[in-house]
Amino acid sequence: MGSVVVSVDAELGWGFLDLHPPPADRIERCRRGWHALYEAFEAYDVPATWAVVGHLMLEDCDGRHVDHPAPAGWFERERTDWADRPDLRFGPDLVRSVLESSVDHEFASHSFSHVLFGAPSTDRELARAEFERALELADEWGLECSSFVYPRNDVGHRAALAEAGFTAYRGRTSTPEGFRAVLETGLGGRSVLVEPTIDEHGLVNVPASLFCFGFEGVARTVAESVWTDPMVVTARRAIDQAVAADDDRLCHLWLHPNNLTTDRDDERMRAILAYIDRQRRETDLTVETMGEVAARIGESAGDVDESENVDGLETSITQTVSGDD
Template sequence: MGSVVLSVDAELAWGFVDYDDPPSDRVESGREGWRTLRRLCERYDVPATWAVVAHLLHEDCDGRHADHPIGPGWFARERDEWVDRPDLTRGPELVERLRTSPVDHDIGCHTYSHVELGAPGTTRAMAAAELERSRALMDEWGIDGRSFVFPRNNVGHVDLLPDYGFEVYRGRRPVERRSLPAKLRTVAIGDGRPPLVRPTVDDGGLVTLPASLFLYSFEGLPLRASKPVVGDPVVELVERGLDAAAEGEGVLHLWLHPNNLVDDDAIERIEAVLRAIDERRDTVSVETMADVATRRRQRLQ
């Protein structure tokens, strides 16, 4: 029997800090999307790995970060454009509600301020600063935080992760790149599904769990046009992936951002996904990234 993992890039506005023109709908939907996703996880009793941008743990912050090697420009929006919007850059109460949830969520890390660790300009000092600040805040909160998700899945400076207590990270999807319309055509003809992935462990014990499917790569007008005819093709892909996991081994690793929940269609999709997981829990185990890492390490002992 296989399993399903849901990982969440919990970032609020930090996911757009380097955009010239951040998408206002997603910037504004991050906080309510977070609450909605948490409530739905509780409704269907589905634990998730919430990879939190650690800056959200601050109760207060002046936005200066003068000692961060990335330089003050990275935090300019926090000081200027967003200075009167702490709801965009801080969210300690959101994280606290995860900690007190009746669902046993895995609270992991998505760096300190959403710096892409795999970007060409990200030095080792910048990466270490992101990890060091994250771990300090997580320790202050008493969060174990063993799971790590790279911003935009841009993997880099992986060897630093164990130095800061991280044991597992989300890897890139291990399949050939195809356009989404091409993927959806495979759904229409009945033979398409996301890949089941297998965790691997390097010589130092760091676990890599690749992604299977991003849940919001098909939205907006294309979805509204196709949904009345064929339903939501992403939900169909998830259901096929779950059925494959029930019949074999491997992990169906799904992921999203809370700020993807911008409208009723988006919320309907994630609820349908969580319902599908709940309906199959007798045949597909529900795990977090930390659970997978523990299980994979135990097999090596």
Template sequence: MGTVVLSVDAELGWGFHDFAEPPRDRLANARRGWRTLLDLCEEYRVPATWAVVGHLFLEACDGRHEDHPAPPGWFEHERGTDRMSSSRRFADGLIERIDGAEVDHEIGLHTFSHVELGAGGTTARLADAELAAAVEAAREWGLDRQPRSFVFPRNKVGNLQALADHGITCYRGTAPTDRPTDGYGGAGRLVRAAVGSASPPLVEPRQDSLGLVDLPASLFLFSVEGLARSVAEPFVGDPVAILARRGIDEAAASDGVFHMWLHPNNLVTPRDVVRMEAILEHLARVRARTDLRVRTMGAVAATAREGGETVAKAVATDGSAPE
């Protein structure tokens, strides 16, 4: 019995606050994309893991965060003449929509302010502060359960000890690289895979030496954009939708996990929404005629922990494999 997992990097403006030139179209559509994705999940009864940047749980702040050991200037875009608007700094009802949805979504974490925990300059102290602040913000917001799942900003895995110290039990690891489409490769490679017969990799949850469950990604649902997408679509259709459908079909025919992910701000244009609807509609059809399950990261991780699954080589606490 296979499983499909959908995880969502919910960040609004925080995903780009350290960019000199953020993508304005994605920022402008971040809130609308969030609502649209929730509506699609509701329509097709798809529970997702929403990894929320912790700052979004807040209702207000002074933009200084003086007790936070962030590098100088990290919160500069929260104040001053070029500061982010409040609609990009705070969720303002969006998390309530996740929590109150009829579909049983999971609310996880995506750090407090989108610090890359796996970046070379991120200290253990900074990682601990990011997790502590995110967990506290979620608690004060009123989340009635401990966040269990975590997504690393920009998929840079590291400082795993901080996750374990703050009650996280599962994280989205990087995709395997033994298949033609791993979700992180170049768009051209993915287009060639879609034209051929390749499928995204199915993954297995793996428990590390800290007891954390690594649930790797299979496919980023907006990995083929721009010119590559425009050139491919008239001839073969949407390459990512093709690959996603194959991943769903392969999961239904096996015991593996197909783990797809996106940001709400990827839903910029009508054709982006069409892509997501096509993928979720296919998922609904396959689920209706097979034993395919759609589960959250936390649910998959709980099953893995109960089964005592382990990796062949335990992952070290800094996120790298030991010698």
């Protein structure tokens, strides 16, 4: 069964909290990008896993979070540069738009405040606080949340993630990105499909395949002037690979809403989603969320375990009847 997943790192200003200065174009247009991406999913009826930074679900706060074990100064920008920028700190209106969409999106977590879980400063206490606070907010909204997307794909503290109650996460990609993805899939025919697996903590790892905005700047401008958008071509190849797959491998595309800063960014995503929709209608391609993949992989693993148990029981019975030790 061919399968494609699209996951979204929904974060507004929180994705740049530790960057000084943050990229001006992306941070000032992050709400614009959210609306554009939301409308593109609506237009092509493509469900996605929206991994939301928990802080966006707050209506207001004092910017101190005294009960949170974050490193000193982590929330300082809330009280200084962003003190008069609620549009970067809060987004309950945006979250509600996703939840009320006619498209069956999955609500997932992107942590509470976008800490980096592989960083030395993120100890177990901080990791647990980020997981638990995000889940508390989801519960207050009456939402279930089982999938997690690590900020910047910096995977860490998976044991604590499982203990918090999550069942799936987006793992690091093992496939080429950016220029290499365009080159190796186009000239070398390299596959960017990934295989979901169950890790040692019982979590389903749904690895990333392709970042939709990995070919930018001058290189993109030049390529588009003489050819077309290289990332659209590469994404289409990846989707075609998923259509042809005869195993559990899938195409997992991902991006941030703040990647959509211009009309041509919107056009890129609409072209990719239009192709997903077309292949879904003309082939056996399935569009899944991370949660649906996790449920499918978990169920498949359960069926294997049950089969092994039955086989073992039959073998034991046979040995007992025949007198074998």
